[in-house]
Amino acid sequence: MVVTEVNQRAGIVRCRVLTEGRSKGAVEEFAPFTFVYEDEFEPEVKFERHQFPFRVCYAMTISKSQSQTIPRMGLNLKKDVFLHGQLYVALSRAQTMNGVRIYQPLYKGVMRKKPEDPAGYTRVTNIVYKEILDE
Incomplete structure (x- = not known):
């Protein structure tokens, strides 16, 4: 959500919803x-x-976050990370892993669970094309 107008006379703030879903693009007043x-x-x-x-x-x-130390962060992985090590860079910016929240739809196949994974753990596919490296 992004603030689009602050109307002091009327005493309201108008915001536009940016996230996906039925409300995307809707204008809300607070x-x-x-x-x-x-x-x-x-x-x-x-x-x-x-x-x-x-x-x-x-x-x-993620690129701009290099050299930053971030106490609490949310990481939006709706689009795949495209460089080898890019996810590592993003996650290593946080002071602790307790301060990290990751959003990534499970249906895309990038994040998945295996039966042997402990509760609360999810795997992330490392996107490296080994065919290119073998040439």
Whole structure:
């Protein structure tokens, strides 16, 4: 989702959905949450805080992530990694593997499970054309 308009007068934020699915391209509007603070010991002290339900996030390509150290990251593998070692580069940017989330549809055949794999583990196919290397 990407913010397309901040309308302060109306008090709303308009966003466009970028992810795949039925909502792709849809425009959504969000109003802020209003938090009211009143001090029970000083009744004349009151204020309101308006907060939109968003978190800032950043995106970069695997190549641009080199030399970065990233505490928490999401890795979108909807498209195959195309260079030998590219997945390693992406995964090695994270400070810990607990901070990594990977999105990759299982139906594409790139990620798969074998019966001997422990629970929670998935394999990633290493795309190397050995025919080219043997020539």
